Amino acid sequence: MKNVLVTGGAGFIGSNFVRYLLKVEPNVHIFNLDALTYAGSLENLKNLPDETRHTFIQGDICNEQLIGKLFHEHQIDTVVHFAAESHVDRSILGPAPFVQTNVIGTFTLLETARQAWGPDGSGKRFHHVSTDEVFGSLSPDDPAFTESTSYEPRSPYSASKAASDHLARAYFHTYGLPVTITNCSNNYGPYQFPEKLIPLMILNALQRKPLPVYGDGKQIRDWLFVEDHCEAIYLVLKNGRLGETYNIGGGNQPYNIDLVKEICSILDELKPAAKSYTELITYVVDRPGHDRRYAMDITKIRNELGWMPKHDIESGLRETVKWYLDHVNWVSAISKQAGYNDWLEKNYARREK
Numbered sequence: 001m002k003n004v005l006v007t008g009g010a011g012f013i014g015s016n017f018v019r020y021l022l023k024v025e026p027n028v029h030i031f032n033l034d035a036l037t038y039a040g041s042l043e044n045l046k047n048l049p050d051e052t053r054h055t056f057i058q059g060d061i062c063n064e065q066l067i068g069k070l071f072h073e074h075q076i077d078t079v080v081h082f083a084a085e086s087h088v089d090r091s092i093l094g095p096a097p098f099v100q101t102n103v104i105g106t107f108t109l110l111e112t113a114r115q116a117w118g119p120d121g122s123g124k125r126f127h128h129v130s131t132d133e134v135f136g137s138l139s140p141d142d143p144a145f146t147e148s149t150s151y152e153p154r155s156p157y158s159a160s161k162a163a164s165d166h167l168a169r170a171y172f173h174t175y176g177l178p179v180t181i182t183n184c185s186n187n188y189g190p191y192q193f194p195e196k197l198i199p200l201m202i203l204n205a206l207q208r209k210p211l212p213v214y215g216d217g218k219q220i221r222d223w224l225f226v227e228d229h230c231e232a233i234y235l236v237l238k239n240g241r242l243g244e245t246y247n248i249g250g251g252n253q254p255y256n257i258d259l260v261k262e263i264c265s266i267l268d269e270l271k272p273a274a275k276s277y278t279e280l281i282t283y284v285v286d287r288p289g290h291d292r293r294y295a296m297d298i299t300k301i302r303n304e305l306g307w308m309p310k311h312d313i314e315s316g317l318r319e320t321v322k323w324y325l326d327h328v329n330w331v332s333a334i335s336k337q338a339g340y341n342d343w344l345e346k347n348y349a350r351r352e353k
């Protein structure tokens, strides 16, 4: 691993991964390609561990010419592909960019890598970052998703990610492209854009705005602290078997409502106000097609690569709440980003029950 193309490295997980990789790999140079959509920001790339080994390129993963040029000029040997439209609610209100970026963008990267690397992919690696949502929704007693669970995506977001996974796998089988794939559960931690549940709740609470819980709040996600995800991806890059998929999950599966109450109680302790933040909890109209439960079986990555999450939900949430309290400048810059307030209006205004 010498010249690493990270796509979507100005987003939440991508920027955490850039930091992580610069720390653990002293000799790599990262070429960070990101379109800086509403979800990406250069604010996420301030104070990197070693700026001299990081080059930011603003551009679209659907731009074949640009990607070809990057591969050629920088002798890219490793791709870590994060760039995506990533928010389920946005995919419901406007699916087109999801198909464009997640499907066409991934195809463009795979095809460019195939042409640049030729039939002998030795020393090369294309890692595709995906989600547990491709497997669909679990009932309360169903076993957790394994790598061989059938795909059953139910939102435009998860359907577009499923399509991209299939393309990545096809490029391995058909062309021998040295592909690995990870499917990970819900992440949380520093630099997460405040449209997703955890940062949205923290920031709404601090502004004493309602905390909008969809439906009955009894949905379950398998929460993973973002640094644990970065470590898992790194281990797959180093030691994962080509053509294989690895499931990644946190083993933390609270009901959404309990997670929101936990955030409130951490805030009650760290930033006490006259009334408890729990009073802001408001049940709102559910998301259409809302997946009820996700859970990941991580036996394969644990047995093959020795990976286990280091954070449990209590320590990870506390660290996350503290991070948002300590980074007021980041919060202020991100909240002013184009379209953020419009999004809140569009998604929540007509949701009150």
Ligand code: NAD
Residues within 6 Å of the ligand: 007, 008, 009, 010, 011, 012, 013, 014, 033, 034, 035, 036, 037, 038, 039, 040, 041, 059, 060, 061, 062, 081, 082, 083, 084, 085, 086, 087, 101, 105, 129, 130, 131, 132, 161, 183, 184, 185, 186, 187, 188, 193
């Ligand atoms: P994010 O929305 O925070 O970041 C996505 C980044 O991709 C942004 O910086 C955006 O500017 C960039 N981008 C979007 N379209 C682009 C395009 N056409 N060309 C170039 N860049 C583009 O997303 P995230 O939460 O960091 O997720 C990263 C990846 O991890 C995604 O592939 C997502 O499906 C996957 N994933 C996320 C989670 C999660 O809980 N957030 C869980 C599992 C998997």
Ligand code: TYD
Residues within 6 Å of the ligand: 087, 088, 089, 186, 195, 196, 197, 198, 200, 212, 213, 214, 215, 219, 220, 221, 256, 287
């Ligand atoms: P989210 O962070 O959007 O991730 P995903 O949909 O990819 O799992 O949502 C996590 C859970 O929280 C999901 O069950 C939907 C729920 N949710 C709310 O109840 N209220 C909200 O305002 C948001 C954004 C999400």
